Amino acid sequence: VRIALNLKGLEAEQVFVHLGRNGGEQFSAAFKDVNPQSLVPVLETEGKALSQSLAIIEYLDEIHPEYPLLPQQSSERARCRQIALAIACEIHPLNNLRVLNYLVDELGVDEVRKQLWVRHWMESGLQAVEELIEAEASGVRFCVGDRPSIADCCLIPQLFNARRFDVDLAPFSKLREIERHCMSLDAFQRAAPSRQPDAA
Numbered sequence: 145v146r147i148a149l150n151l152k153g154l155e156a157e158q159v160f161v162h163l164g165r166n167g168g169e170q171f172s173a174a175f176k177d178v179n180p181q182s183l184v185p186v187l188e189t190e191g192k193a194l195s196q197s198l199a200i201i202e203y204l205d206e207i208h209p210e211y212p213l214l215p216q217q218s219s220e221r222a223r224c225r226q227i228a229l230a231i232a233c234e235i236h237p238l239n240n241l242r243v244l245n246y247l248v249d250e251l252g253v254d255e256v257r258k259q260l261w262v263r264h265w266m267e268s269g270l271q272a273v274e275e276l277i278e279a280e281a282s283g284v285r286f287c288v289g290d291r292p293s294i295a296d297c298c299l300i301p302q303l304f305n306a307r308r309f310d311v312d313l314a315p316f317s318k319l320r321e322i323e324r325h326c327m328s329l330d331a332f333q334r335a336a337p338s339r340q341p342d343a344a
């Protein structure tokens with residue numbers, strides 16, 4: 145969502161929710177009122193709290209169409225959504241904090257097996273995305289076409305996540321090439337976790 149805001153040149157007032165402090169601020173009653181799913185991000189707009197990154201990004205794209213994050217052509221739009229969903233629905237939920245905490249705290253999974261879980265789902269998920277993109281083009285700069293889209297808004301944070309878990313990204317040459325291009329852009333650089341005011 146931060147990448148999308150930056151690409152569109154939009155400013156949003158930021159309110160930080162610490163996912164680790166006090167057992168996780170996302171579980172506080174106050175935050176649950178904002179998002180019953182206890183997940184960030186949330187965009188408060190038009191008197192409503194909108195959650196789910198892709199819903200937020202598509203909303204922003206509709207009300208601020210000047211830097212489109214979906215291409216014009218329906219087949220290309222579907223490709224962007226295909227890749228975005230392959231990441232947001234199939235990869236990210238399996239390495240999310242609450243899922244990993246459940247494995248460890250409730251199911252007694254040890255650290256080594258937790259890492260195996262994360263790497264297995266990340267590697268197989270990223271491999272599929274690599275192949276989806278490989279099927280499309282060579283000399284690729286972005287996930288679809290020649291400009292950043294919702295697919296890139298999903299891919300780049302997930303590659304950051306992969307590194308956090310020491311996933312070997314060497315086999316994913318297309319994904320790394322896309323990352324290189326995206327990270328040369330100010331909008332992606334400014335969205336990096338380390339650049340946020342609440343970065344530890």
Ligand SMILES: N[C@@H](CCC(=O)N[C@@H](CS)C(=O)NCC(=O)O)C(=O)O
Nearest residue numbers: 182183184185196197198240241242
């Ligand atoms: N599908 C949701 C996922 C949101 C999500 O999982 N957010 C993470 C941070 S990246 C979170 O809030 N985790 C808190 C937790 O696992 O307890 C989206 O795309 O917005």
